[in-house]
Amino acid sequence: MAKKKKIFILYARFGDGHWQAATALRQSFECLGRTEVKLIDLLAESHPVLNEVSRFVYNKSYNLLPQVYGWVYDATKGMKSDSLFANWLHSFGALTLRKLMEQERPDAIIHTFPTLVLPFIARKSGYTIPMYNVVTDFDLHRRWVHPEVDKYYVATEDISVQLSKLGVHSDRIAATGIPIRPTFLNGMNAKSIFARYGLSPERPIALIMAAPNVPCSETAEMCRSLSGKCRAQVIVVCGRNRALYDELSEIFSFEPSVLTLGFVERIDELMAVSSCIVTKPGGLTLSEAIAAQLPILLYRPVPGQELGNARYLESKGAAVICRSVEHLSRSVAELLQVPSRRIAMRNALKFLSKKNASDNIALDIERQLHIMEEASVATASPSDSVLVPT
Secondary structure, three states, X not given: OOOOEEEEEEEOOOOOHXXXXXXXXXXXXXXXXXXXXXXXXXXXXXXXXXXXXXXXXXXXXXXXXXXXXXXXXXXXXXXXXXXXXXXXXXXOOHHHHHHHHHHHOOOEEEEOOOOOOHHHHHHHHOOOOOEEEEOOOOOOOHHHOOOOOOEEEEOOHHHHHHHHHOOOOHHHEEEOOOOOOOOOOOOOOHHHHHHHHOOOOOOOEEEEEOOOXXXXXXXHHHHHHXXXXXXXXXXXXXXXXXHHHHHHXXXXXXXXXXXXXXXXXXXXXXXXXXXXXXXXXXXXXHHHHHHOOOOEEEEOOOOOHHHHHHHHHHHOOOEXXXXXXXXXXXXXXXXXXOHHHHHHHHHHHHHHOOOOHHHHHHHHHHHHHHHHHHHHHHHOOOOOOOOOOO
């Protein structure tokens, strides 16, 4: 029996999207059964204090100073991989990763967050293994781009074109879509979902993913407007924000048209029975909505990658950016009341859809590693893959 390959997937917890993509890929590799996968939050393991401070600053700037976050994002968007800033940025966690590589001898590294430490390690030690980038947004930041990346897996053909213009050969790019869990939308039974959540199949459902940058009072106003003016059943998902869940639950305790939920593991069940989704434009949530062909309303996207995602989807006719509750209500009403508008948006979502992204990425990486192994057998020397101390 052939020895299993070992792969590290590096992610970060700046939001849940990078971790969700990493988890989806691990599930796909596990289904193939030929690869051992280890998920590593590199910054958390190597610099736990710095990681917590960075996450705190990220969350505060995202919620309280979004313009500052957007300015930093835009100012660094065009950075080159050989710049001093990029080299400094990609050096964090090098010692920790090198130790893990020495101990566990992985065959490849996948990034769902651009902590591209491997080239730094290679320069210091001479130890190189294949490196793959799974870009988790619809907007390309140059932090993802490095000449030593073996292959890029991206959301759209438009990002493929951008990478090609930056000198990346087309053989090293695959427009697979962003990986979502392989079981997404499997085994949906609409009748049982309606019954479980106490929903009526006779009325449209607006699914709201509560955003951290939107105050509770504004989220409540949104719910009232959609249930009243649009005559929709409203499901508001608060995630792990317990305070928001408690407050909204109290506000709508006697309002049967508004259902308040906390963290929902099977969000695909709610997407399957909803008529539209109101959300912030994170790459993973957008990819799930695209897979469900669920019309998307993007409420007050913050500057940075999320605004880039929002503008891209709106340019394709797959989403509407809304800047106020009134604008949101008008847009939802149009979607629910004008069939041609609904059909046009679903056609746009269908055009963007990439089926089985996670499985396809895992299969392609396994195939490439097999090809590399066969090639190395013919040319291997006794000194290959030996770490050189520094």
